Amino acid sequence: MSNIPADLRYAKTHEWLRRESDGTVTVGITDYAQNSLGDITFVQLPKVGASFRSGEAFGVVESVKAASDLYAPVAGTVVAANATLDGTPETVNRSPFADGWMIRLKPADAAAGGDLLDAAAYGQQVG
Amino acid sequence: MSELKRTPLRDFHAAHGARLVDFAGWEMPVQYRSILEEHKAVRRAAGLFDVSHMGEVDVRGPGAAGFLNHLVTNDVSRLFPGRVLYTPMCQPDGGVVDDLLVYMRGADDFFLCINAGNIDKDLAWIHAQAAAFDVKVTDRSADYALLAVQGPSAAAIVQSLTGAKLDLVKYYHFTEATVAGVHCIASRTGYTGEDGFELYHAAGDAVALATALLEAGRPRGLELAGLGARDSLRLEAGYPLYGHELAADISPLTASLGWTVKLDKGVDFVGRAALVVEQESGGARKVVFFRTGDRRIVRAETPVLDSTGAIVGRVLSGTLSPILNEAIGSALVATPAAAGALAVDIRGARIALQPVRPPFVPLRKT
Secondary structure, eight states: OOOOOTTOEEOTTSEEEEEOTTSOEEEEEOHHHHHHHOSEEEEEOOOTTOEEOTTOEEEEEEESSOEEEEEOSSOEEEEEEOTHHHHOTTHHHHOTTTTTOOEEEEESSTTOOTTSBOHHHHHHHHO | OOOOBOOTTHHHHHHTTOEEEEETTEEEEEESSOHHHHHHHHHHTEEEEEOTTSEEEEEESTTHHHHHHHHBSSOGGGOOTTBEEEEEEEOTTSOEEEEEEEEEEETTEEEEEEOGGGHHHHHHHHHHHHTTSSOEEEEOTTTEEEEEEESTTHHHHHHTTOSSOGGGSOTTBEEEEEETTEEEEEEOOOSSSSOEEEEEEEGGGHHHHHHHHHHHHGGGTEEEOOHHHHHHHHHHHTOOOBTTTBBTTBOTTTTTOGGGOOTTSSSOOTTHHHHHHHHHHOOSEEEEEEEOSSSSOOOTTOEEEOTTSOEEEEEEEEEEETTTTEEEEEEEEEHHHHTSOEEEEETTEEEEEEEEOSOSSOOOOO
């Protein structure tokens, strides 16, 4: 059984999104995603200042098994990327919802993300 | 989809948290906890692998030794009872049917261990080649289970469960032994580059033996290890995997396994003429091993480029070395290009391949 925190929103492509008090959103991949990928060996993240449309690939997560694109759950501009994943990508396996976060975005539209799944709906998707 | 075959340990794996996948038509554990952690456990202490999917074949009769020396490229006449030989067996054109282990039990009594994915093809091939020899070939694959205990602590773990003097069994030798009450062929061989034993035993004894090895091994750092770690361990050791570094279109000479091809062993063997030609001409392609200094895995089938960006080959195997913390792999490259600068493109980044003579890490096999 994978962990699906109730206070996050979820994309069908297995990214999670957390709204921060400063108006930014933090993005990572879910426990289900890290478990499906297996040992994560490399995370490629964008530079601060890069902009992405909703659903656009912003990076790549690689495991022993495969490389997968990471998709922006909302449109926005990168204000931070988790540099610790450069040296210790396995952090994503260990702590997908906390230390293994990937990027922080300033959303293009503060109200965006209404189409994302809540924990119950995401839980249904991943069975 | 046809139903996956199962080893006698399928439920044992599931009960120990394995992730089971289709491997060559078998439902096998690819990992239990983490491929990287299982890999490190084998280099540090020991790992226990179920490799019961491998095939076993008895070759018996007065013509057995002569037949096998005709079948394979290495020299079977050098064997004596208790000795194991690694060898390819080739097609007439020098391409490889399979790579295997040959065990000599007695003058007229040999035993082969072949790759799981090749069992049907190999048996058909071996039977066809055997027609002119006084020999009986019997598929024993369903009778045997096979557990591999690998790592610096492996011998001590197996020794704790047997009265046999394992010190006397040197690398690439075997003995019959009772381990945890189970009759085994205890073979000091493996596919990890570490010391260790491969224990052939009756399929019905597999759960009892695996349970005993796990209990005896855990205090010594042994972990269950899946096929994921087995693959990264063999690549780090520089060992070929059939279908990757050896294949129907990759000869043992191309794969730099010339030490397994005894052109002058005094008998003709299948593929010899073609291999003589390749030896003399130098061969058009060769298998090279590489590291990159980068963590991005260079995956099989990635095109290999020369300094002008022209495609000069393809990647055969690639993984992240958990010990070196960088990508390692093998590639099949046009011989003239092999000595020059080689690179791959990964998602737009050009990554240089640094040539390595394997093993990639120091090995401690005896």
